[in-house]
Amino acid sequence: MNKKDLPFLASKLNEMFPNAKTELYYTNNFQLLIAILMSAQATDKQVNIINKNFFNFLKKPGDAKKLWLEEITEFINSISFFNNKAKNILKTCEILDKNYSWKVPNTIEELTKLPWVWIKTAKVYLAVTQNAPYIWVDTHVHRVLNRLWLVKTKNPLETDKVISKGFTKENHALLHNTLVLFWRYYCTARNPKCDTCPFKEKCNYYKKNHSN
Ligand code: SF4
Incomplete structure (x- = not known):
């Protein structure tokens, strides 16, 4: 993937996780x-x-x-x-x-x-x-963005810096909740569910691991 694919990523993730919101319990x-x-x-x-x-x-x-x-x-x-x-x-x-x-x-x-x-x-x-336009870049979001090759970075801090400049505010707002659900339910650290992932054709990690 590259930055041109961000609208596709955002719209697909919003389709997969409509009304995505944090899974933390709170009442105020x-x-x-x-x-x-x-x-x-x-x-x-x-x-x-x-x-x-x-x-x-x-x-x-x-x-x-x-x-x-x-x-x-x-x-x-x-x-x-x-x-x-x-x-x-x-x-x-x-x-x-x-x-x-x-x-x-x-x-x-x-x-x-x-x-x-x-x-x-x-x-x-x-x-x-x-709905402020920020993506919380933890190790998981860092992993997903690197697997997709949207960034090529060594740690979450570096990823945060790259996307702060490289992603539009709209992309940040569209991705912040859905990316969390995506790493949690698809792009897990071990055994990601690549076979059913809609991004596999554009995913560097998938291509590397399914090259034969
Ligand atoms: S194909 Fe696999 S590694 Fe790539 S984004 Fe999807 S779940 Fe993650």
């Missing part, structure tokens, strides 16, 4: 931010199992006042880095409560002032809540 934007923070080094499934219960007690930042750090830690202790995550959830709630009248800010600049919110986290939050 504040919970979404907390769920995104928790999802570092964890799967959406693991995060959702915890949050179906945890979010009954944490509907808004002010609810954290009723919870001790130990209680938050206990709620989330089946997830990776739970000690750090619990501390940062509490700190984030305190800042949102004190400085933002419980509302999650909606700019990258302000979001990245919150603990553990990096540019990538802010982008995924804004993409989900406002």
Whole structure:
């Protein structure tokens, strides 16, 4: 594939995953931010199992006042880095409560002032809540774009830089949710479902592995 194929990729993925949206469980934007923070080094499934219960007690930042750090830690202790995550959830709630009248800010600049919110986290939050034109480039999206040869990069950071300049805003908005579902259900790290993949004829990885 090359950049000319991006409209085809975007329209096909939108056909495959109509109304694609994040699979993280949340009932409001504040919970979404907390769920995104928790999802570092964890799967959406693991995060959702915890949050179906945890979010009954944490509907808004002010609810954290009723919870001790130990209680938050206990709620989330089946997830990776739970000690750090619990501390940062509490700190984030305190800042949102004190400085933002419980509302999650909606700019990258302000979001990245919150603990553990990096540019990538802010982008995924804004993409989900406002359909902002950002693709969250993690190792999975990096893998898919390289397999398709839309980029030829060594790591997600490099991929992010290349597509920030090379993909239009429209492509970013169309691809951010669908690419996640595509790597999760088709282009998995091991045993990708190439045989049923609509992009196999244009996929460098497929061509290399099915050349005989
Ligand atoms: S053909 Fe296989 S490797 Fe290529 S994009 Fe599709 S699932 Fe991924």
